[in-house]
Amino acid sequence: MTEAFLSIQHVRKAFGSTVVVQDFNLDVAPGEFISFLGPSGCGKTTMLRIVAGFEEPSAGRIVIGGKDVTNLKPNQRNIGMVFQAYALFPNLTVAQNIAFGLKVAGTPKAESDARVAEMLGIIKLPEFADRYPYQLSGGQQQRVALARALAARPKLLLLDEPLSALDAKVRLSLRDEIRQIQKKLGITTIFVTHDQEEALSMSDRIVVMHDGHAEQVGTPFEIYNRPATRFVANFVGTLNVLDGVVIDPIAATVRIGEREITLRNGALGAASAGDAVSLALRPEAIVLGRQPGRDASLSGQIADVSFLGSVIRVKVGVGQNAVSLDTFNNSSAQPPIVGDQTEISFSASDLLVLH
Amino acid sequence: MAHQDVLAAHPIRARRRLPLDWLGIVPFAAFALLFLILPTLNLIAGAFQDRDGAFTLQNIVNLFTPSIMAAYWISIKVSLASALIGGFMGFVMAATVTIGGLPGWVRSPLMTFAGVASNFAGIPLAFAFLATLGRTGLLTAFLMNVFGFNLYSTGFNLLSFWGLTITYLFFQIPLMILIITPALDGLKKEWAEAAASLGASRLQYWRMVALPILWPALLGTIVLLFANAFGAVATAYALTGSSLNIVPIVLFTQIRGDVLQDPNLGYALAFGMIVITGVSNGIYIWLRARAERWLR
Amino acid sequence: MRTNRAVSWVLLALGCLYFVLPLIGMVEFSLRMRRGVYSLDAYWVVLADPKFQSTFAYSVVVGLLTIVVGIFIVVPTAYWVRLRLPGLRPYVEFVTLLPLVIPAIVVVFGYIRLYNTSSFLPLTGSATGTNILLVFGYVMLALPYMYRAVDTGLRTIDVRTLTEAAQILGAGWGTIIARIILPNVLLAVLSGAFLTFAIVIGEFTMAALLNRPAFGPYLQFIGANRAYEPAALAVIAFVITWACMAMIQIVSRFAPKTSSRSN
Numbered sequence: 027m028t029e030a031f032l033s034i035q036h037v038r039k040a041f042g043s044t045v046v047v048q049d050f051n052l053d054v055a056p057g058e059f060i061s062f063l064g065p066s067g068c069g070k071t072t073m074l075r076i077v078a079g080f081e082e083p084s085a086g087r088i089v090i091g092g093k094d095v096t097n098l099k100p101n102q103r104n105i106g107m108v109f110q111a112y113a114l115f116p117n118l119t120v121a122q123n124i125a126f127g128l129k130v131a132g133t134p135k136a137e138s139d140a141r142v143a144e145m146l147g148i149i150k151l152p153e154f155a156d157r158y159p160y161q162l163s164g165g166q167q168q169r170v171a172l173a174r175a176l177a178a179r180p181k182l183l184l185l186d187e188p189l190s191a192l193d194a195k196v197r198l199s200l201r202d203e204i205r206q207i208q209k210k211l212g213i214t215t216i217f218v219t220h221d222q223e224e225a226l227s228m229s230d231r232i233v234v235m236h237d238g239h240a241e242q243v244g245t246p247f248e249i250y251n252r253p254a255t256r257f258v259a260n261f262v263g264t265l266n267v268l269d270g271v272v273i274d275p276i277a278a279t280v281r282i283g284e285r286e287i288t289l290r291n292g293a294l295g296a297a298s299a300g301d302a303v304s305l306a307l308r309p310e311a312i313v314l315g316r317q318p319g320r321d322a323s324l325s326g327q328i329a330d331v332s333f334l335g336s337v338i339r340v341k342v343g344v345g346q347n348a349v350s351l352d353t354f355n356n357s358s359a360q361p362p363i364v365g366d367q368t369e370i371s372f373s374a375s376d377l378l379v380l381h
Numbered sequence: 382m383a384h385q386d387v388l389a390a391h392p393i394r395a396r397r398r399l400p401l402d403w404l405g406i407v408p409f410a411a412f413a414l415l416f417l418i419l420p421t422l423n424l425i426a427g428a429f430q431d432r433d434g435a436f437t438l439q440n441i442v443n444l445f446t447p448s449i450m451a452a453y454w455i456s457i458k459v460s461l462a463s464a465l466i467g468g469f470m471g472f473v474m475a476a477t478v479t480i481g482g483l484p485g486w487v488r489s490p491l492m493t494f495a496g497v498a499s500n501f502a503g504i505p506l507a508f509a510f511l512a513t514l515g516r517t518g519l520l521t522a523f524l525m526n527v528f529g530f531n532l533y534s535t536g537f538n539l540l541s542f543w544g545l546t547i548t549y550l551f552f553q554i555p556l557m558i559l560i561i562t563p564a565l566d567g568l569k570k571e572w573a574e575a576a577a578s579l580g581a582s583r584l585q586y587w588r589m590v591a592l593p594i595l596w597p598a599l600l601g602t603i604v605l606l607f608a609n610a611f612g613a614v615a616t617a618y619a620l621t622g623s624s625l626n627i628v629p630i631v632l633f634t635q636i637r638g639d640v641l642q643d644p645n646l647g648y649a650l651a652f653g654m655i656v657i658t659g660v661s662n663g664i665y666i667w668l669r670a671r672a673e674r675w676l677r
Numbered sequence: 678m679r680t681n682r683a684v685s686w687v688l689l690a691l692g693c694l695y696f697v698l699p700l701i702g703m704v705e706f707s708l709r710m711r712r713g714v715y716s717l718d719a720y721w722v723v724l725a726d727p728k729f730q731s732t733f734a735y736s737v738v739v740g741l742l743t744i745v746v747g748i749f750i751v752v753p754t755a756y757w758v759r760l761r762l763p764g765l766r767p768y769v770e771f772v773t774l775l776p777l778v779i780p781a782i783v784v785v786f787g788y789i790r791l792y793n794t795s796s797f798l799p800l801t802g803s804a805t806g807t808n809i810l811l812v813f814g815y816v817m818l819a820l821p822y823m824y825r826a827v828d829t830g831l832r833t834i835d836v837r838t839l840t841e842a843a844q845i846l847g848a849g850w851g852t853i854i855a856r857i858i859l860p861n862v863l864l865a866v867l868s869g870a871f872l873t874f875a876i877v878i879g880e881f882t883m884a885a886l887l888n889r890p891a892f893g894p895y896l897q898f899i900g901a902n903r904a905y906e907p908a909a910l911a912v913i914a915f916v917i918t919w920a921c922m923a924m925i926q927i928v929s930r931f932a933p934k935t936s937s938r939s940n
Contacts, residue, residue, distance in 0.1 A: 080574055100577040107578040113571035117593040126589070127579035171575075178579065405757035406765065412750050413772050415798075416813045417820075420787025421779055427790060474692040481685030491689075496922045497915075498696060500875045504896040505914035506699075508907040511900075513702025520698055551699065554692070605777060612780025615881035615893065619900045629782050636786055636886055648790075651783045658778050 030089075031056040031214050032077070032182060037086030039072055039238075046072045048238045050086070057212045059205070061225035064235035065261070070218045071186060073235070077216065078184050079103050091181055103182075106175030106213075110187040112167040114159040120170050121146070121155040127178035145173040148207055165196035172204065176211065183208070183215040189224060201228060222262045226250060234258045256304070256380040265306045266349045267380070268324075272301045280305065283345040287322045290375050304380040311376040312351035314340060314362065320371035324349075328366045338362070342370055425655065427648035440649035448626065453653060456611060456628040459542060463549035464606035468599070470550065471557025479565040492562065495555035502552040507619035510548045514539050540621040548616060553606050560605070564598035597669045604665040608658045628654060700915070707908035719909035728895060736884075736892035739808070740877040743815040744870045747823045748859075750816060752866065755827045756858050759836050773824040776817055785814060785883045807887050814883045819873040826872070830865025831858075868925045875921035879914050 030053035039047040047069040054060050062070035075081040077088055079100035087096045095103050106127075114123050121142050128138040146152045149169040159167055168188055175183060185204070189197045205228045208215050219225050225232050226246040234241045234249060234257075242254040253259035270280040270287075275297050278289040282305065297303060316323055326344035337352045340362050349370060353362075362368070431437045444450070478488040501509075513520050516533060524530040538544055568591055576586040592599075614629040621630075628650065635647045708715040710722070723729055758769050776784075788810055792800040800806035816823075839861065843853045859866070881893035896914070900907040 078574075078578060080577075100574070101580045101582060103578075104580070105578055107575065109571045109575060111569070111571055113569065113575040115572060115575070115590045115594075117590065126576070126581070130576075130579060130581040130585050130589075174575075174579065184578075402757075402761040405761060406754055406769070409750055409754035409769070412813070412816070416788070416817045417772070417775060417779070417784065420784050420791050423791045424783060424787045470692060470695075473688050477685035477689045477692075481688075482682040483685050483689065487689070493922060493926060494696070496925070497919050500872070500922070501915055501918050503879050504881055504893060504900060505879060505911035508896075508900060508911035509699040509703035509915075512706030512908045512911070513699045519702035519705050551696065554695075608778050608780075612782060614780075614782050615897070618881070619897055622901070629780065632782055632786065633882070633886070636782075636789065647786070651786050654780055654783055658780065662778055 029056075030054060031058075031091060032216075033087075033089040034073070034077065035087045035089065037073070037076060037083045037088070039069075039076060039081060040084045046238050047076070047083075050238075050240060052233060052240070052243065054214055054216070056214055059208055059215045059217065059228060059230045061217045061219055061229040061232045062235055063219055063222060063225040063232050063262070065220055068235040069238040070220075070233075070235045074184055074186055074216060074218045077182075078105055078107055104178070104180050105182045105184060106178070106180035107184045108168070108171045108175050108186065108188045110191055112159070112164070112171050112191070114167055114171055114174070116159050119156050119158055120151070120162070123159070123170055124173045124177050126174060131178060133178075141177055145177050148176075148210075149173045149203075163196075164192050165200055168192065168200060169203070172207065176207070176213070181214065183213045185215065185217040187218055187220070189219070190221070197224075204228070226262070234261060236261075250308075253306075253378065259306050259378060259380055264309050264350060266309065266312070266347070266351075268305045268307065268344065268347050268349070268377075270303050270305050272297045272299055272303055274299060283324060285322070285324055287374050287377070289377055289379065293377075293379050295379070306378040306380050307349070307372060307376060309339075309350045309352050312349065312370050312372045314342075314351065314353055314368060314370060316369050317371050320373055322374040322377075323369050323371035325367065325369050328362050328364050328368055331362050331364055342368060344370070421655065424648050424651045427645060428652035430648075431645060440643075440645045441652075443643070443646050444649050444653055449631070449650070452626045452628045452631045453657070455542060455626065457657065459545050459549065459627060460607045460610035462542075462546045463553045463610045464603050466546065467550045467553025467606055468557050468603045471554040472561055472599070474554065475558045475562045475565055479562060480568065491558070495558040497555075499552050499555035499559060502613070503615035504619040506548060506551055507616045510539060510544075510551070511620065514544070514547070540624055542625075545617055545620065545625065545627075548620060549610050549613070553610065556606060556609065557602055560602045561595075561598060564595055568594065600665055600668055604661050607661050611654065611658060703908050703911045703915070707905060707912050710905040719905040720913075723899075723906050723909050723913070732890055732892045732895035735890055736878050736880075739812060739815065739889075739891065740874045742812045743819060743877050744873050746812055747816045747819055747869070747873060748866055751820070751823045751827050751869075752859060752862065753854055755824060755831055756836065756854060759828075759831050760840060770824075770828075773820050777821050781814075781818055782882050782886070784817065785886045788814060789886065801887070807889060811883060811887050811889050811891075814887075815873075815877045815880065818880070818883070819869075819876055822872045822876070823869040826865045826869030827862055830862035834861045864928050864931055867928045871921040871924045871928070875918050878917055 032052075032054040034050055034052040034054075037047055037050040038045070050069075050073055052060070062073060064070045072081060076083050079095070079098060079102075083096065087094055089095070090103065090105075115126065118126065124142045124145050125138050128141060133141070142155070143152070146155055149172060151166060151169060151173075154162065154166065154170075159170070162170065168191075171188070188204070189200060192200065201224060217225070217228060226249070229246055231243060231245055232249045233243050236257045242249060242258045244252070244254075249258060249262055253262060259265055268282050270282045272294055273279040273281055273286060275294045278291055278293050279286055280289060280294070280303060281287075294303070313320065324344050326342040326349065328340060329343045329348060330341035332339050333355065334352075336355055338355050338361060339350060339352050342349045342351065351370065428440050429436055429438065431439065444453075474491070477483055478491055510518075512518055514532070515521065518539075521532050524532050539548070572590055572594075573586055576590055581589070612629060614633050617625065617627055617630055618633060632647065632650050632654070635650065707719050708717070710716060710718040754769065758766050789801060792798050792806075792810060794802040800810045836858070839857050840853055843857045848857070879893050879896060880891070881897055884891035885894045885897065896907070896910055899910060
């Protein structure tokens with residue numbers, strides 16, 4: 027990794043006796059898009075507000091571009107921020123909102139006007155310059171808020187759940203737009219969200235947060251496919267959990283129901299024979315019936331079938347566990363029938379051992 | 382029985398389709414006309430009539446005597462001063478409990494007290510100030526006994542412009558607190574934070590965002606406070622008798638005893654009061670329309 | 678942040694000092710009647726004064742009548758405007774706010790001129806007529822507060838659905854307003870009523886100009902002629918105002934329970 031642009035070092039934050047963020051460490055490369063992902067109350071917003079300067083950390087340092095900003099006020103940090111509730115100034119037009127940061131910085135009028143025009147182009151709202159915020163839709167307001175945050179060319183962009191107040195369709199399109207603009211400007215960005223789909227689709231790296239600390243830091247691929255903890259595995263994506271018993275920790279074999287399955291080497295770590303383990307499988311890693319190339323299978327009974335349009339979600343009872351899997355809706359094939367006995371197969375290497 | 386009522390409801394419903402809905406506000410309209418609008422219009426008409434009922438501008442012209450002009454002037458001064466000072470102090474006090482970082486429990490007692498104080502006007506208020514700042518009042522005596530400071534030797538007099546203004550503040554400040562607090566609550570924290578993240582200082586935020594947003598509410602309340610003080614009779618009358626000639630008192634004594642020897646001049650006096658509160662409201666509506674382009 | 682809070686405390690304390698001093702002054706002065714010691718003499722003198730008793734009783738009765746008449750005028754109007762004439766709302770609201778703009782002394786002057794003994798409605802010709810005029814004048818004074826309170830109360834209930842439900846059960850308009858709407862906005866009406874009472878009980882200008890034996894003119898008379906009794910009366914008036922506001926607080930504490938059906 028190149029030299030970190032933003033460095034969060036041993037940050038801790040407590041309100042009275044409640045610890046909201048504990049020993050948080052993160053290095054962010056220039057131009058990187060990082061998501062803080064976690065349920066509400068996990069400390070992600072507090073961490074973002076500490077970076078922005080709205081909260082003082084109880085301990086630790088924030089370094090931006092090699093400069094310790096821990097004791098700087100928010101208005102001295104040169105950071106762009108977008109809020110969940112838009113927070114556009116209602117008394118100013120779109121153009122005046124975008125120009126706000128330039129105006130307080132004393133940018134000459136001509137330069138400021140040019141920058142506003144450029145930003146309006148980037149957010150594709152050039153004809154909205156003289157409207158007031160109340161005349162815009164939620165999605166448009168949030169684009170203006172983004173333009174306002176970016177107009178003064180900050181070195182760091184902070185996005186605090188910017189999409190959660192919007193309806194589903196706008197959320198999707200704005201998601202792509204934000205990522206595109208971010209890439210185009212190459213601005214280092216931290217994005218706070220509780221929506222795993224947003225985090226997975228937009229980020230270079232994701233920090234999954236839980237109870238005030240980072241559970242796992244990794245690329246979306248790593249987070250999804252190699253969750254480090256049970257919390258991450260559960261929080262990101264849908265997960266089937268199977269109960270197993272360790273047979274041989276060195277050979278990495280476990281028994282699930284009546285079947286013996288050999289996992290990736292070393293997957294069982296320090297467990298010993300006879301230990302109960304929880305094993306997890308993503309729905310998309312499972313197919314119905316025996317299939318070539320899948321080295322493991324289990325037998326069960328179809329418990330439920332629901333049509334979701336292009337896919338059919340099938341629930342299969344395997345011993346005490348219920349396993350969900352998706353099959354494509356193939357109009358020429360017979361759909362699965364509830365009550366039928368069936369086999370499910372998967373690659374043993376896709377089984378995750380949950381700690 | 383109930384069955385019949387249900388059936389009977391249908392023809393009633395059908396009949397109501399006739400445009401007779403307006404009948405519902407006839408009582409209110411009659412009340413407003415008889416006890417608010419007609420009496421006012423009648424006075425305005427009277428201001429432009431002579432004793433025989435013929436049209437004249439003489440009453441208005443007669444207002445422009447030094448003593449009546451002085452009365453208007455001192456009235457406007459007291460009303461404006463108490464509205465501006467009271468508005469400012471009320472704003473500051475409301476700000477301390479909304480955005481000033483004071484603990485939440487301070488707010489409720491302050492609002493309750495503001496409710497009481499804003500209604501504690503009239504004659505009892507005058508008594509309270511006489512007991513405090515009058516010649517033998519508590520504060521006057523305290524300053525004399527403890528600091529040897531004779532308040533009245535400085536030219537201060539409760540029966541004066543400043544005395545009246547200070548007394549009026551007792552209901553003006555709480556009124557401001559009651560009206561402006563919801564407006565201050567309407568200032569979103571995110572606006573301040575967004576401004577800060579864009580590099581604005583606290584002062585710049587107030588100048589460019591917060592005050593423009595509050596402006597219509599501030600302006601409206603100041604105008605209301607002005608009208609409130611301008612029409613007040615009781616406090617001033619109990620405080621000063623008729624020694625301080627503010628317009629409402631001149632009018633009061635005129636109605637009681639016809640001291641101006643000319644009833645139509647009284648109408649003109651009242652008309653002048655309506656003009657002044659009307660103009661202040663007109664200014665308010667005009668400024669508000671200018672300030673509120675950004676509002677729905 | 679911390680300096681911010683300290684400044685807030687100082688400003689608030691200074692503000693409160695301004696309000697507390699006259700109250701202390703008033704109480705202290707009211708206790709000074711007996712030379713050299715604090716006593717309640719002024720209060721006993723005031724309370725024993727038959728004119729105090731009669732004027733106070735008069736004002737209480739006028740206040741109650743004002744509340745009743747005000748409810749009869751305001752509740753049906755606010756209800757009807759919400760239900761059937763929403764287009765008229767801005768105009769009705771404008772009229773209800775006029776009493777804040779037109780000074781009471783001007784309006785009462787208009788009454789005297791309009792309802793004199795030779796007019797179409799010679800209300801000032803008799804004591805009863807003048808009393809009626811005073812009540813209506815007070816309703817006018819209280820109109821901005823009463824209308825606001827009731828309209829806010831109506832906002833929290835679904836007027837249309839309640840009305841239609843009552844109509845389906847065969848209720849007439851009188852029944853709907855008296856049995857359905859009024860109980861649902863009762864708390865709002867009560868707040869308006871207490872505020873009205875606080876305004877009316879010591880009102881001076883209208884009562885004095887209509888020459889009624891009310892509490893306000895009595896206060897003025899005592900103020901002009903006595904030394905310590907006015908302070909005692911001010912304390913009494915302050916307690917009444919405080920009681921009215923406390924009642925509003927108590928009433929509004931019950932509000933969420935009955936109007937939780939807000940949309």
